[in-house]
Amino acid sequence: MVTPSRHVLSETVQSLEMPGKDGYLGILPGHAPLITELGVGVLTYQKGAEKRCLTVMQGYSEVLPDRVIILAEISERAEEIDVARAHRALERVQGELAKAGSPDVDWTVASAALTRALTRVQAASKGGGGVSSSGVEDVHHSAP
Numbered sequence: 001m002v003t004p005s006r007h008v009l010s011e012t013v014q015s016l017e018m019p020g021k022d023g024y025l026g027i028l029p030g031h032a033p034l035i036t037e038l039g040v041g042v043l044t045y046q047k048g049a050e051k052r053c054l055t056v057m058q059g060y061s062e063v064l065p066d067r068v069i070i071l072a073e074i075s076e077r078a079e080e081i082d083v084a085r086a087h088r089a090l091e092r093v094q095g096e097l098a099k100a101g102s103p104d105v106d107w108t109v110a111s112a113a114l115t116r117a118l119t120r121v122q123a124a125s126k127g128g129g130g131v132s133s134s135g136v137e138d139v140h141h142s143a144p
Contacts, residue, residue, distance in 0.1 A: 016045035
């Protein structure tokens with residue numbers, strides 16, 4: 001998996017589930033070739049007995065029988081997510097959306113921001129990782 005700014009992941013895995021544009025796709029070894037547009041969501045993959053998570057914010061994926069190539073606009077490993085910051089972003093955008101009918105709110109931008117914030121909180125929760133802004137591991141990751 002790569003983004004325009006960095007190489008995020010190169011691992012041999014048993015399976016993965018990724019957010020397609022119209023829903024999640026499960027991929028196992030030997031999968032039929034496929035090129036798909038990605039949406040915003042949590043990519044999970046199985047490596048040995050461990051399940052790991054990353055965020056995916058738009059992009060494309062090529063699935064081949066022996067590998068998956070993901071070109072994402074933005075991606076973060078669960079353990080890289082600042083959980084406190086993600087929760088603050090979630091609260092901020094929920095406050096914006098609470099201003100129902102306000103001409104000051106760009107609903108498209110606010111909706112996209114809500115989806116990104118929720119995805120970050122979910123990835124940190126599923127991945128069991130994430131570091132709070134104080135540098136202490138955050139063990140409570142429930143979304144409101």
